Each structure stands twice: as C-alpha cells, then as structure tokens.
Amino acid sequence: MPIERPCFHCGEPLPGGAPIYARLGCLNQPVCCVGCKAVAEFIHGSGLAAFYEHRSEPQAELGLRAELAAWDRYDREDLINRYVYRDGGTAEVTLDIGGIYCSACVWLLENALRRLDAIDELSINPATRRAVIRWDAGALRFSELLGAIARIGFKPQPIVAGLGADANASEQRTALRRLVVAAAAGMQVMMFAVALYAGARFGIETHIEQFLRIVSLLVSIPIVFYSARPFFVGALRGIRTGSPGMDLPVAVAIAAAFLASVRATLLGTGEIYFDSVAMFVLFLSAARYLEMRTRHRADDYTQALARLLPETATCVRNGDPLVVTLDEVRVGDTVLLRPGEVVPADGRVLSGELAIDESLLTGESVTVVRKAGMDVIAGSINRMGTATVEVSRTGAATSLAEIGRLLDRAKADRPRIALLADRIASRFVLAVIAIASATGVAWLGIDPSRAFEVVLATLVVTCPCALALATPAALAAAASRLARNGFLLVKSRVLEVLTREPIIVFDKTGTLTAGRPTIVETEVLAGGGDAARYLEIAAAIETCSEHVLARAFSRFHRSGAHETTTASAQPGCGVEAVVSGARYRIGSLRYVAELGNSKPKSADADLDALTDVYLGDSSGILARFKIGDELRSDAAAAIAGLKRLGYGVMIASGDREAAVSAVAKALGIKDWHANLTPADKVELVSSLRERGMRVLMVGDGINDAPVLASADASIAVDAGTALARASADAIVLGRRLGSVVDAARLSIKTRQIIRQNVLWAIAYNLTAVPLAACGALAPWMAAIGMSVSSLIVVANALRLQRPEPTPLHDRRTRGRAAASEKARA
C-alpha cells in the first residue's frame, strides 16, 4: 500500500507503522486512526457513503460542529466498553484533555463540569492533562460528557491505559518545531544584534544600520508569531477565566518588547529589543519542551502497559485456529498460546502448561508455571509451552487495564501541597504585574529613558514556573519510578505519610507470611466422620471464601461432590454455608462454636505457631485443621530495612497469640497484637492516631479493607486478581515486600527534592526581582535567569526517575530469595 495515500476519512497523511483499514462493504480503505476507522465504517454502515463523494473538502478543518457530531460515535456499545469502566450505575473514564496548559484551564474545566448534575467525581491533573471522571451513566450519555468538554474548547480523548501516545507524539513534534524555529531565527537575530552593537561602538553607515534593523524585524516575526504562540494562547485563556497563569507576564513582556522595537524600526530611531525577545522565547521554549518530555515520560509506563498487548490473537473456533484482531476476542473464546506470545486477555488455562513471565506487571523476573485451571493475566509473556486458554475478561475489564486505571487515577490525584502551590502561583503572577507597574512608575520619575527596559526585565525575570512545577513534576517522576518496581501508587498521600515518620502496622496473614497456607494436621473432634470427608466439606465451603487460609483447602476440593449454597462470609471470623442440606460453619473457634451453642473448649494450650481452623455444625465442633503459613522470603530483610530507615513497626493480627508471637520473634518485632477482630484493629489504629502518631497500614487489601481505610495511608500487598476491589492507597503487585522499603526510601528523596525546588524558587525570585527592579539586569540577562531557573527545577525532579544503583549485597540477597522462591514453586 503506498504510504502517500491520505486517510480515506479525514484526508490527513497516514502515519507510519502498521496500516489500519476501514472495512466498507467489500472494499478496504486506508485510514489514519481508529477514530477515522470507526467514523468511516459508521457512515458507510448507516448508508451515508455518498458523503464521501459529495463533500467539498476532506474533513480535517470542518471545525467544531463536525467535532461535536463525531462524539456520537462514543455511544456505540463497543467503544463504550473499550473506554468506560462501569460499576453499577456509575461509570468511570480516563480522558486525555488537549488544550490544558495550566491550573487555570483546570479551574475552568472543573467549574464548567461541576455544573452538570450527573457528574459525581472529577479530578484533573494539569501536569499530565489526565482527567478521571465518574458520572451517572443513566443521566448523561458518554458522548454528551465528551461534547460538554469540547464545547468549552478543550479536546477530550478517552484512553485505555495510554492510547494517548499519538496525542503526545504530535504535541512533541509541534513543540520541537517551535523550539527549532526559535533557535534558528534567534541566532540570526543575535548575529545582526552583534553587528549593530559593534556599529554603535565603531560607527556604521546609516542605511546599513537601518537595513539590519529591518531584517531583524522580519526574522523576529516567526519567533513571535509561531514559536511564542503557546504563551499568548495561555495568557488569553488565563484572562478569560479570570485567573492568570504564568503565561501572562511572559506574553506581556514579549508583546511589549516586540511592539516597541517595531515602532523604533519603522521610525528609524530608538532602542530595539529583538535580541532579547528571541532569547527569551528560545530559552523558555526549551524549558517548556523539557518539562513536556518529563510529563510524557511519566506517561510512558502506562503506555508501555498498553503496548504489552498484541494486536492479534489466535482464537480456536469450530476446532480451527483463526487469527483475529484483539477487538474481536470475546469472553468465553478459546485462545491458543504459543511460546513467545503475549497473553491477549485475562483467562484460565484449559489444557497444557505454560511458563509465564509477569515481570512487566509485577517487576518480578521469576517465571511462574501455569497449569490447567490456573489464571493467566493479559500482558504477561508465555516463555515456554503451548496451551489453550479460556478468555474470562477482555479490554477494559482486564487486570492490565485495571492497573492502567489505577495509575491514571494516581496521576489525577493531586496532593494538598500541589494545590497550595497552584494557588500561590496564581497570586504570585498578580504580584509580579503589580511590582512591574510600580517599578515602571518609579523609573518614569528617575530616568524615563530606561523605564521601559527595567519594567521589561522585571516582568521577564520572575519565575513562578519553579513554584508551580516543583511539586507535580517530582510526584509524577516518583510515581512512575515506583510503578516500574511493581509498586502502584493510587493516592500520592502514601508518599506524604511515609515522610512523616509513621508507625507501620502490618497484618500478618498474607502480608508478612507468603499466604500459601498448607494443612499440616487434621484432627477429628466429634461426629465420628472420617478426616477426608470433613476436608471435602471444608473445601466445598472455602471455595466461597477469599481468605488466604481458604487456599489451603483448594487441594481437597472435588467439583460436584458437595453442593454448596447460601454461603455468607463474616470478615475476620469465618464462613457459614449450607452443604448438601446441612448448615456448617468454618473459621475461628468462637465463631464456629456459636452455631452449635457449644462452649469453646480452649483448654488445648496451643503453643505452636500453627493457625487453627475449626469446622462445625449445629451439633458442635467437628474437626480442627492446623494450618501453617511460612514467612515471605524477604520479610525479614524488609522489616530490617524499614527499621534502619527509622520507622516503627507493629503487627496487628486476627490470629492466635502463639502464631503471631512466633512471626514477631522471627522478624524481630517487639510490638505485636494478636486475637484482634477487624473492629479491634480499627480501634487500635484510631487509638494510635489519637496519640498523635501517623499510621501506615499494610495488609492484603481485601479482608482488611476497613482497617486500611481507617489508617492515614494504606498499602495492599499481593492483591492478585482482585486488584479492582483492593481499597488501598498503594498496591504492591509482586510478592516482594521489599517494594515497601523502596517506596519509603523514594518518598524521603521525593520530599527532599520538592523542598529543594521550592526553596530554590523562593531564593531565586527574592534575589532576582529586586535586582531587576533596580535596573541592574538587562532584559536578555533576565531572560536567561528565568529560563535556567525553570530548567533547574525540572531537571532536579527528573533525578527521581533514575534507578538507584542497587548495593551489591542487596542484589545478592534478592537473587537468593528469587532462587528459593523458584525452588519452592
């Protein structure tokens, strides 16, 4: 297919790479993007194909009205499924919003959208342009929501964990062009400026001087009107919304200097400032370009996740393997996986055995074996073996998309400190304009001929960017660093809390221990049944439970052997269910004894570290299962690491004293509490908080949701496939507890960097502004000062993204841990 052919729908040139075709009847037409494919197919499918013959010009510039109409396509069921995550009546979508430049835009958008009643929750991050919106899907259609955003003048683009790559690429191209034009033209202007300065010193023919000034003017035109355009656009937007951003003083300075120079050139007398304008625009564009790169790099991880998915999958239909596009894979399909292929959707292995590499999702490099009946998740790579997989979730429902959504939600969540910085920046701009005006009035009295130059320098030299950029840039960098290690930051308050010397409270089961419990001993207490039968009944009930201990029974589960109905789980106590007609309870002694009204016989002095699970019916307690659970391989190292960083560590467990104390002793934790119900745990956390301590709770995220919610911040470890329901502020994807230590270390560093940035911004402005107001700085010096200040802030934040060199002993222990893990698996 010749690349030169334009997109069939919009007339834009086709992008490189794999071509996309719209299927129109029996013809395939090349299109530039999925959107055009959808619209073209929709138009053709509605019998409106004549549109393409009768339209007078390709779509590209049809304007806002056409754009509004195009949102209708987002009411198609398949597009909604791709982008919108639905949870009952409410829907959630992540949007990349084109046209957001600063916090003022966010303000405008937030206020406009809050007026719509159907919108429940809304968070927008100006640094990443990501908006996460939750709304009532019954009251507002998806297309209406997008249309509402478009009507204000922004361009919403729904994203599935990072389809925003295209928007980023074109934004980057345009910015690079503006920068290069500013550089090329700026250098010419500087060259003429040198000639003119030399001429002023050593003499120059008048007609040559006038010629050079006119040429400078001509070369400056593209700088002001092309390269500096984003500043003017941003300033205008700021004025319109009534909260000026940092673009305003910049735009005023550029416009004033340029107009004054044009006047001087045309009149043939007076100072010209073309060189200052050129340099100001050049350096500022460079700073903006770098800041944009940081922002995009923070998106990279999300996009890398999206790119994990293959474009096609091999489906088995009617017994034949058939290559289909990813969109056509449906729930219930059987997919064939060969070595080296990427799992296209979440599913369960039907037959065969795979060695699966989930390193891109969890940061763990050990491959894991998946046999028939086990789950695989989309985006992991099949290293070895061939198998068929039954698809259980596709598209936006996959764990991969869920991770992406969590990351986006994290990016849209701005901590209080960032909001504060925004507010300061907005006031700062007004102060700058006031100072500049006052300086102007004062200098008109002192030396009217220099007044303009001094005002210009004052406007230029102030740098609110450092204040506004400092915090968001650092947080975005930290979050993307952590995500790469398998630590998903959902709310950035985790980083805040980690820096305030919290006490870290660990749940035991599934958190400090590996959560791979095994039944060590079965003891029949009453009823005369044999142990195997009780095990089967217990297994049947435990299929309804997600408690980590329930996994110990899965080995004994025989499908169809016992019919289980009306199961209800009592968090922290156990499960009650009707099995083959009889009512049973399984769980803690107290809970099970309640059913039979029997008195718990706790005389058994259980001093071993094993957990006891009881099975009972209305006649009393039938059996006791002793379940052992080993420590996570890196638990000791992680606890030691946290202690070294100065954190207090505590265990709060619902387990028996003996089991908890054994774990506490093994890990060197002095402070532990056992026999806690979930309510007790909540009380413990609140009492700690009342004593003025900050509490960071680490749990498995599902069984201890209320405790996690009651702490200042929470981390869920190994939430596995139940990611969506994990209610923590951060989620550790791998089995490595060490991620928590990494996060603690990085949060300390992040706080340092934010402090450095803010301090630098304050110090710089306090020094530079008075100097400029006194007339000590020429406009070009001010231009350099301000730009370099922004660059320093961005570059400093970028340091967080660099991986730390792992100390050698750390690497060795980690390798050993991985090896022992492998041996066990």
Next chain:
Amino acid sequence: MTILYLLIPLGLLLLGIAVGAFFWATRSGQFDDLETPAWSVILDDDRAPRTPTAGDDATDRDE
C-alpha cells in the same frame, strides 16, 4: 558594504531551506523516537516478528 544587501537575503534563504527541511523531517516522524533506531543495529532481525500485524487477510477472513 552594499554586498550585504545580497548576502543577508541569501543567508536568510539558506536558513529558510534548513527550517523547511527540518519541518519535513519532523513530519516524517524522524524525531519521534530518538532511542530505538540506535538499538535496532544490535537487535536480531533474522528472527520472525513476535506478533504478526493485522493485515488485509485477517480483516477479510473473519465474519
């Protein structure tokens, strides 16, 4: 120094050509990815690509 009346426009013309060439280069995507092309030298290209792209035939065959 009247030669400047010729040389400066000539210089600007060259500048225009250079900027034009740069615009063409960005449009054709040469600046989109500055890292991967450098690696492509090292990567094996004698192995078949991992995932076949969705070509015409795949689109034609289904339904």
